[in-house]
Amino acid sequence: MPRPSTAPEKRRIAHVWPFRPTVRYGGQVAAALRTETVGGIVMLLATVAALVWANTPWADAYKSLQGHELSPHWLGLEHMDVQHWASGGLLAVFFFIAGLELREELAHGELRDPRDAALPVIAAAAGVAMPALIFVAVSAGEPGALRGWAVPTATDIAFALAVLAVTFSSCPAPLRAFLLTLAVVDDLIAITIIALFYTETLHWAWLGIGVVLIAIYGLLQSRDIRSPWLYLPIAVLAWYCVQRSGIHATVAGVALGMLTSSRETPDGRPTNAERADHVLRPLSAGFCVPVFAFLSAGVALSGSALNAVLGDRVALGVICGLVIGKFVGVLGGAWTAVRVGLATLGEDLRWREIAGVAMLAGVGFTVSLLIGGLAYTDPSRFERVTTAVLIASIIASAAAAVVFRRRARPRPAE
Template identity: 50%
Template sequence: MSAPSKNDHRKALGRLSLPERTFVADALRAETVGGVLLLVAAIAAVIWANVPALHHSYETVSHWHIGPKTLGLNLSMTHWAADGLLAIFFFVAGIELKRELVAGDLRDPKAAVLPVVAAVSGMAMPAIVYAIVNAVGGGNLDGWAVPTATDIAFALAVLAVIGTSLPSALRAFLLTLAVVDDLFAILIIAIFFTSDLNFAALGGAVAGLVVFWLLLRKGVRGWYVYVPLALVIWGLMYNSGVHATIAGVAMGLMLRCHREEGEEHSPGEHIEHLVRPVSAGLAVPLFALFSAGVAVSGKSLGDVFTRPETLGVVLGLVVGKALGIFGGTWLTARFTRASLSDELAWPDVFAVATLAGIGFTVSLLIGELAFTEDPVLTDEVKASVLVGSVIAAILAGILLKIRNAKYRALCEAEERDEDQDGIPDIYEMDKPEYHLRMARIYEEKAAEHRRLAEVTTGAGDEDARPA
C-alpha cells in the first residue's frame, strides 16, 4: 500500500470543503444553534471568570486595549465586543425589522396590533416593576431599562427545541414581538444612554448613511464599496457619543427587503443570509464571552435577591415581562377589534410571554450602559440578568412542554387513519360509510380477540388434562 500523499492530509483549521462550509453556515442560521452557541459562550465566561487559576487571565484579556488612538478607537476587548461586534447583530435586527415592515406581519396594522402592543406593554411593565422595587427599597433607578429587552436568539432557540408541535403562529407572534422589542431597545439606547454629543462626528456619520442610502438606490453592488463605508460610519457614530450599534440598525433598515420582478431574493434577504452566520456564530457569542464573566458565589447569588437593583431586574424579567405581554395582549383583544390567531389559545400566549423574560444580550448591554460609574453594581446587575433569564427559561420550558404535549396529541388525533384508506379519520367522520367501515373493523377485531381467547383456553385445558 502506498503512503498517503501530502495532499491527502487535512490541514488543521484549513479551508472547509464546499458541502461542509454550506452545512456550517446553514446551521448558524438556525435559531437553535445560535442560541446554543450563546449559552455555551455565557457558561464559558462564567467559568473563566470564577476559576481562581483563570480569573486573572479573563480580566487581562477583557481589559486589553487595541485599535488606533488617533481615531478614538483604542478600545478594550469588552468595548469592541459591545460596540463593534454587537453592531453586526443589530444590523441583522434592522434587516429583520425592515422585512417585517414591508413583507411581514407589521405590514398589516390589523395583524400587527397585538404583537406590537404586547412588545410595548412587555417593555413598560418590567420597567414599572423595577421602579417599584427600587422606590420601595431605596435603590438606584438608573437601571429601569435593563429588564425591558428580550433576547430573540435565546427565546427562539428554546421555542425551536421544545415547541416541535406548537402552531407556527406562535413562532410568528414571538418573532414579531421580539423585532418590535429590539426596535424599542434601540430607541432606549439612543435616547437615554447617549453621552455628550460630538456634532461633527455625528454629522459625518449621518452624511455616511446618506451616501450608503444613495448607493443602494443607484443599485451599486460590491462588498468592497459597502464594507469600508460601513466601518467609517460605525467609527464616526462611536465617536459622536451615540451608541455605535445604532449605525448597524440604520444601515439594516436602509436595505431593500421587497422583491422586484425577476428577483428570487431581495438584497436585504440576500445580505441577511450572508451576515447572519457571522452574527450568530461570532458576534453574539463573543459579546456574551466578554460580558457574562461575572463573579458568582453563594453570597453574590444571595445578594441578587436582596439588593433592590438586582431584585428589580430579576422580577422585571420573570414577572414584569409575563404580566406585561399577556396582560397587554388580553386587554387589546378584549376591548378592541384585534383578535388572537385561530391557531392559538391564551395559555400559548402566556407561555410565550414567560419565554420573553429571557433578556440576555441587550439586557447585558443596557446593564453596562446604565451603571458605568459603578463596576461592582454592573457585575451584580449582570448576575441578576443571568439569574432572571435562567428562571424565565425554566418556567417557559415547563409551560411550553405542557402545551406541546397537548398539540402533539391533537396532531396524532388528526392524522389517525384506523381504516387505513389513506384519508385521516377526522375528515370522514361525517360520512355514513365511514361509520359502517369502522363498525366492520371493530367487529373483526372483536371476533379475532374471541378466537384468540378460545384457542388460549383450549390449550390451557389440554395441558391441564391428566396423562
C-alpha cells in the first residue's frame, strides 16, 4: 500500500507539476491522502462498502459490475473486465509508488548501508518463505492448491501503518523505519514472484518493446529531463506493451518507479521522484487502491459462506500463512540474523516491538488479493481465498494492537 518515504523531507515542494490544485480544499485532501492513516482509512471504507453491497439483495449487481467487460479490441486488450482493469491498470500506479520508495531506500534510506539493511531484508525474506511453507503444508492434497502458495506472503502496509499509528502513537522512528523497509523489500519480492510464477504465456516481441521503452524512460531520467509530459506517454506505452507481453503490467510500474531519478538538483528544486510521488501518491491512496479494494473485497459473509471457508484447506492455509507464518517468519528471521551475527539490533529497537511489527506483517490485503486473483480463476475458490485474507488481516491487526497497547512503553519525544 502507499506509504511515505523514510527519508526526512528536505524541502517544501512548491512547483511539483505543470498544474496545481486551484481549490483550497483540493490541496488539503491531497495532503491528507499522503498520510498512511488516511490512506488506510479510505481503503478500509471501500472494503466495508464492498462487503455491505455484496451481502444485500443487490449482490448480483455487484457481481455484474465486477465482470462488466471493457475490452478495447482494437488495442488487442481482450477479456478485460472492470476488475481486471483495477488490478492491472490502477495497481500499476500503486506499484510505481512502491518502485519510488525502493529507489529512495537504496539511495538515501535503510537499504543504502548493507549492515543497516540486513535486519529488515532478512526478516522480509523469512516472512515470505515461512507463510508459503505453512500454506503448502496446510493445503497439501487439495486439487490446484499449490497455485496460491504466494497468496499469504504479502503485507498490506497501509492497513499496517494505520494500526501502528492508532495503537502505538509513541512509535520510535527506528521501529517505523524497520516496518517501512520490511514492506519495501516485501513488495519487491512479491512483484518478482508475480513476474516469475504467474506469467502463463510470454510474447517476446511485446516484452522487448516494453523493455526498450522502459530503458528510454530510464535514460531520460538519468539525463535529468524534467518534463512529465514526455514521461507520461512513454510510461503508458510501456505499461501497454508489458500487458500485451503476458507479464502482469504492475511489473512495469515497479520498473518505472525504480528508474525515476532521485538525484538532488543544484538549485534545490524537488527531484523527479519527489515530484512524481507528490502528485501520484494521493491518486494511488485516494482512488486506485480503494477502487481495487472495492472491486475485490465484496464476498458473502453468511454462515454457510464462512463454514465453506473454514472447511477449505486452501483458505485455511491462507489464514495460517498470514497469521502464523508472517509472525514466525519475520520475528524468527530477525532473531536468527542477530543471533548468528548477520545483523544487529539497534539501540532503539526492542524485541517485543519487533514482535508487534511481525504480527502487523500478517495484515495482507492488496497484493494478497492480487496474487489470489492470478492464482485462482474459479470464482468460488477466489471468493473463499478473499474471505480468508480478510479474516487473517483482522486477526493480525487485533493481535498487534494488543501487543502495542500492553507491552510497548510510550517513549518521550526527542
